[in-house]
Amino acid sequence: MRTTFIILAVLAVTACKKDEAKPAVVAPPPVAAPVVEAPKPAVTGTRSIEMKVTEDGFQPGNVTLKKGEPVKFIVTRVTDATCATELLIADTDIKAELPLNKPVEIAWTPTKAGQVKFGCAMDMMVSGMLLVE
Ligand SMILES: [Cu+2]
Known part of the structure; x- marks a missing residue:
């Protein structure tokens, strides 16, 4: 036992x-x-959308947004072989400098549904489209 x-x-x-x-x-x-x-606090409240400016232009070129939903674009220009050294959003006052390899935060809240063009300062020759639902 x-x-x-x-x-x-x-x-x-x-x-x-x-x-x-x-x-x-x-x-x-x-x-x-x-x-x-760690990334959670950044996502809370405002949706972050990462975007790059490459030799092929803005990547992604089309982004779907929701009306009234604040978003924060984090744009990094990764090439000098582009004229898109600035980002403008049509019908807004937004005009952001895009220094090389430096992420730039651009906050925006779409107020109406539809397509909003964005692009370079040269009449948006290099451009993309924001699809607001
Ligand atoms: Cu341009």
Whole structure:
């Protein structure tokens, strides 16, 4: 009887040690968790839309928005081989400089449904379309 008890006790102790060892091994993933959660505050409230200016123009060229929903474009010009060094949104006062490789935040809230053109300062020769629903 005693032997059985001791074996069980040993097993129990061994099991405890294993359980104790596990969290130490599992520990690294929780470190990654805050990294995943980090973008959340930026998304809260205002929708962020990342956009690039490449040799092919604005990427993405078409963006669907919702009327009354505030958005924040984060625009990065990644090439000098473009005339789109500024971004204008038609029928608004928005005119943002786009320095090379520097993300620029442009906040806007569409107030009516329809298509709104955006593009470079040169009569929007390089352009894209905002589709407001
Ligand atoms: Cu242009």
